[in-house]
Amino acid sequence: DTAVSQTPKYLVTQMGNDKSIKCEQNLGHDTMYWYKQDSKKFLKIMFSYNNKELIINETVPNRFSPKSPDKAHLNLHINSLELGDSAVYFCASSQWGDDYNEQFFGPGTRLTVL
Amino acid sequence: DAKTTQPNSMESNEEEPVHLPCNHSTISGTDYIHWYRQLPSQGPEYVIHGLTSNVNNRMASLAIAEDRKSSTLILHRATLRDAAVYYCILRGGSQGNLIFGKGTKLSVKP
Numbered sequence: 625d626t627a628v629s630q631t632p633k634y635l636v637t638q639m640g641n642d643k644s645i646k647c648e649q650n651l652g653h654d655t656m657y658w659y660k661q662d663s664k665k666f667l668k669i670m671f672s673y674n675n676k677e678l679i680i681n682e683t684v685p686n687r688f689s690p691k692s693p694d695k696a697h698l699n700l701h702i703n704s705l706e707l708g709d710s711a712v713y714f715c716a717s718s719q720w721g722d723d724y725n726e727q728f729f730g731p732g733t734r735l736t737v738l
Numbered sequence: 739d740a741k742t743t744q745p746n747s748m749e750s751n752e753e754e755p756v757h758l759p760c761n762h763s764t765i766s767g768t769d770y771i772h773w774y775r776q777l778p779s780q781g782p783e784y785v786i787h788g789l790t791s792n793v794n795n796r797m798a799s800l801a802i803a804e805d806r807k808s809s810t811l812i813l814h815r816a817t818l819r820d821a822a823v824y825y826c827i828l829r830g831g832s833q834g835n836l837i838f839g840k841g842t843k844l845s846v847k848p
Contacts, residue, residue, distance in 0.1 A: 628781075665823070667782065667838040680835065714781045727774075727836060729781030 627651050628730035630715050636736045637705055645700045645733045647715030655679075656698035657716040657727065658690060667714070673698050674720050702735075710737045742826045747843040750816045758811040758842050760826030765806050770829045772836065773800065773811050775822040782825065782838070785811065821846045 628649045637643050649656065657680075658670040672680035676692045687703045702709060715730040743761040750756040762771065773785040786793055786800045788809070793800040799812040813820055825841040 666840070667776075667825075669835055669837075672835075716781070726784045726787075727782075729783065732779075732781050 628715055628717055628728050630713075630730040630733050632733060633731065634734050634736075636738065638738055639705055639707060641705050642701070642703045643705060643735070644702070645713055645715075645735070647698050647700070647730060649696055649715075649717040649728070649730075651717055651719075651728060653717040653719045653728075654695050655718045655720045655725075656692065656695075657718075658698065658700050659714040659716065659729075661712045661714060661732070663711070671698075671700075705735075705737045707737050710735055742828055742839055744824075744826050744839065744842045746840065747845065749845045749847065750813075750820075752818060752846055752848050753815050756813040756816045756820070756844065756846075758813075758824050758826075758844065759808065760810070761808045762826070762828050763807045765828055766830070768830060771800065771802060771806075771809050772827045772829050773798070774825045774827065774836070774838075775820075776825070776841070777819075777822045785824070787829075816844075816846045818846050818848060820844065 631646045655674045657672045659667050660670055661667045670684045671690045673692045689701045691699045712732045712734050714732045716727040718725045718727045770789050772787040774782040775785050776782045786795050786798050788800045788802050801810045823841040823843050825838050827836050
């Protein structure tokens with residue numbers, strides 16, 4: 625059974641389009657995250673939601689809007705896509721308050737903006 | 739969050755032990771030392787973590803220096819599947835952010 629799943633796995637789109645990436649976790653966790661890994665392989669946190677409430681919002685353009693309909697889902701909507709948005713986006717989840725708050729990552733969504 | 743320093747890359751032979759070093763000279767008293775790894779084309783996965791004492795689990799061992807300014811991840815018998823980028827991360831408290839650095843790319847030769 626997949627713990628953290630993301631759809632789609634690959635996304636190719638034109639500049640200026642709006643797109644969404646979906647994330648679901650079946651681990652019963654109450655915290656979910658979005659990370660971006662750029663072409664140089666740096667992995668940076670973008671957002672974190674705990675119990676559907678935003679708790680981390682790093683310096684991310686407001687074209688990126690996370691939406692959490694429930695604790696098991698955290699979707700990422702991106703408006704007016706730019707070339708620099710091309711990257712691999714990873715979703716993760718964890719249980720806040722666990723001794724070490726291990727984060728479980730999804731397989732990633734490779735976004736290519738043309 | 740305090741910074742870590744790791745070698746860019748290391749090589750190992752299959753079935754030999756691997757020692758992956760990490761320096762964190764500015765570590766604070768509440769920082770946990772976490773290790774994650776990222777296999778090719780996959781998301782990162784948790785390996786091990788510790789605070790002061792050495793730790794063992796089914797994947798690896800973590801040796802922490804007495805002054806906590808450095809640590810070493812030990813893979814006891816490297817396999818080809820262990821080829822990955824290994825990230826040493828300091829985490830403020832048990833709930834702090836994961837701040838990923840460049841990590842160490844481990845290659846395992848058959």
